[in-house]
Amino acid sequence: MPRAGRTGNRMYRQSPAVIESERDRLSCTLLHLYRSPSSGPLCGMFGAMSVTGLFAGIGGFELAFSEVGFETNVLVDIDPAARAVLQARFPGIEVRADVSDLSALPSDTTIVTAGFPCQNLSMAGDKKGISGPKSGVVKKLFELIARPEPLTVVIENVYFMLQLDSGKAMEWLVDRFESLDYRWAYRVVNTMGFGLPQRRRRVYMIASRDLDPRRILFADDDSSLGVSLPSLDRPLGFYWTEGRSGVGLTVDGIPPLKAGSTLGIPSPPAVLFPDGEVLTPSLKSCEELQGFPAGWTDIDVEHEGRNPEWRLIGNAVSVPVARWIAQRIRTPGEISNFIETAIERGGGWPEAGWNVGEGRMGVSAGDKPVVTRVPSIAQFRDSSWSRLSNRALDGFIHRAEDGGLRMPDHFLDVLRKAKRKDSKAS
Numbered sequence: 001m002p003r004a005g006r007t008g009n010r011m012y013r014q015s016p017a018v019i020e021s022e023r024d025r026l027s028c029t030l031l032h033l034y035r036s037p038s039s040g041p042l043c044g045m046f047g048a049m050s051v052t053g054l055f056a057g058i059g060g061f062e063l064a065f066s067e068v069g070f071e072t073n074v075l076v077d078i079d080p081a082a083r084a085v086l087q088a089r090f091p092g093i094e095v096r097a098d099v100s101d102l103s104a105l106p107s108d109t110t111i112v113t114a115g116f117p118c119q120n121l122s123m124a125g126d127k128k129g130i131s132g133p134k135s136g137v138v139k140k141l142f143e144l145i146a147r148p149e150p151l152t153v154v155i156e157n158v159y160f161m162l163q164l165d166s167g168k169a170m171e172w173l174v175d176r177f178e179s180l181d182y183r184w185a186y187r188v189v190n191t192m193g194f195g196l197p198q199r200r201r202r203v204y205m206i207a208s209r210d211l212d213p214r215r216i217l218f219a220d221d222d223s224s225l226g227v228s229l230p231s232l233d234r235p236l237g238f239y240w241t242e243g244r245s246g247v248g249l250t251v252d253g254i255p256p257l258k259a260g261s262t263l264g265i266p267s268p269p270a271v272l273f274p275d276g277e278v279l280t281p282s283l284k285s286c287e288e289l290q291g292f293p294a295g296w297t298d299i300d301v302e303h304e305g306r307n308p309e310w311r312l313i314g315n316a317v318s319v320p321v322a323r324w325i326a327q328r329i330r331t332p333g334e335i336s337n338f339i340e341t342a343i344e345r346g347g348g349w350p351e352a353g354w355n356v357g358e359g360r361m362g363v364s365a366g367d368k369p370v371v372t373r374v375p376s377i378a379q380f381r382d383s384s385w386s387r388l389s390n391r392a393l394d395g396f397i398h399r400a401e402d403g404g405l406r407m408p409d410h411f412l413d414v415l416r417k418a419k420r421k422d423s424k425a426s
C-alpha cells in the first residue's frame with residue numbers, strides 16, 4: 001500500500017461505489033464551493049486558516065479540511081496506533097500524544113477540530129458522562145480555546161450525548177462555550193445523507209467567536225430522502241452481535257460502525273443480501289464506508305493489541321460530513337428557513353439548536369442537509385467480504401428468537417438457511 005500525504009490521497013484505489021458517490025458529491029449543490037487539494041492554503045480575513053486537530057484519531061477531519069485547502073499545523077492523539085496512521089498519512093505535520101500536555105494552541109491556529117472521546121457518552125459505553133475518565137479530557141479543550149484570538153471549534157460526538165444524564169453533557173459544553181463568548185450551533189447529521197450507505201447519526205457542533213455557526217451548519221437543508229421500509233428485496237444491515245434489544249436494522253446500508261472491543265476484536269455489522277448471502281464487510285470496505293480511501297489504516301507498524309484498525313475506523317468521523325463542514329467554513333451560506341423553539345434549561349436537547357447571543361433555540365432541521373444519491377450497499381460488496389461462522393449466525397438467531405423483536409417477515413427463516421463461513425463469498 002503506497003503511503004500518501006495530504007495531497008496524495010488520489011493514489012488510493014477507490015471502489016466503484018465511492019467513485020460514483022464522489023461524482024455525485026461533485027454535482028451536488030456545493031459544487032461551486034469545492035476546492036482542489038492543490039489550490040494551496042486558504043486565506044480568510046485573519047490570514048492563513050490553520051487547523052489544529054485535537055483527538056485526531058486517524059485524521060477524518062483533517063483529511064477533509066486539507067482537501068478543501070486548509071493547512072493543518074499539529075495533530076494530537078494519545079493512541080499510538082492512531083498516531084502511526086497520522087504520521088504516515090500527513091507526512092511533515094507534527095503529531096503529538098496527549099492533549100493534556102499542550103500548554104497552548106499554535107499561534108496561527110484559527111480552527112480546532114475536536115472529536116473528543118465518546119466512551120463515557122455512548123450507549124455502548126459506561127455512560128459516566130462528560131466528567132467520566134475518558135470524556136473529561138475535553139475540559140482541556142476549553143483551557144486551550146480561552147485565548148482572545150478569533151477561533152472556530154468543530155466538534156463531533158455520538159447522538160447519545162444529547163440525552164445522557166438528562167442532557168447534562170450538552171449543558172456542560174454549551175455553558176462553557178457561552179462563558180467564553182463563543183456563539184454555537186449543533187445539528188444531528190447522518191452519514192447516510194452524504195453518499196455513503198452507513199446510517200450514522202452524530203452530533204456536529206461549531207462554536208466560534210468570529211463566524212456565525214448557523215451559516216455553516218444551517219445553510220443547507222434537504223428532506224427529499226424518504227424512509228424505506230425493511231423488506232427482503234433489498235439488502236438489510238444488522239448487528240449480528242446483538243439480538244435481544246435493537247439490532248440496528250438498516251435498509252440498503254449498514255448500522256453505524258463501532259469501535260469494537262478494547263481487545264481489538266472486530267465486530268462489523270452483517271448484511272443480508274437479496275440473494276440470501278449474509279456477509280460482513282472487510283476492513284477495506286469499512287474504511288470506504290466512512291469515506292476514507294481503502295487502505296487508509298494499512299500502515300507498516302507494529303501495533304499493540306490485535307486489529308487496532310477496526311477501533312480506529314469505528315471511532316472516526318465520516319469524511320464527507322467533515323468535508324461539507326470544511327466547505328461551509330470556507331464559504332458560509334445563507335441560513336435556511338427553520339422553525340425555532342426556545343430550549344429550556346434542564347430540559348431535553350432537540351436534534352439541532354443554536355445560540356448566537358439571543359438565547360438557546362431549538363431548530364427544526366433534518367439530519368440530511370445536502371442532496372446526494374446514496375449508492376446501494378451492494379456496490380461495496382466484493383470478494384473481501386466474509387460469511388459468518390455457524391456459531392456467530394446461530395447465536396444471533398437464538399438471541400433474536402428469545403428477544404422477540406419485530407423483524408421483517410421471513411428474515412430469520414432466510415438467515416437459518418444462509419451459507420456459513422467455509423469459503424470466501426463471491
Ligand SMILES: C[S@@+](CC[C@H](N)C(=O)[O-])C[C@H]1O[C@@H](n2cnc3c(N)ncnc32)[C@H](O)[C@@H]1O
Pocket residue numbers: 054055056057058059060061076077078079082097098099100115116117118134137312315316317
Ligand atoms: C472519537 S475519537 C476521534 C476520531 C477522529 N475524529 C477521527 O476521525 O479518527 C477520539 C480520539 O481521542 C483520542 N484521545 C483520548 N484521550 C486523549 C488525550 N488525552 N489526548 C489526545 N487524544 C486523546 C483517542 O485516542 C481517540 O482517537
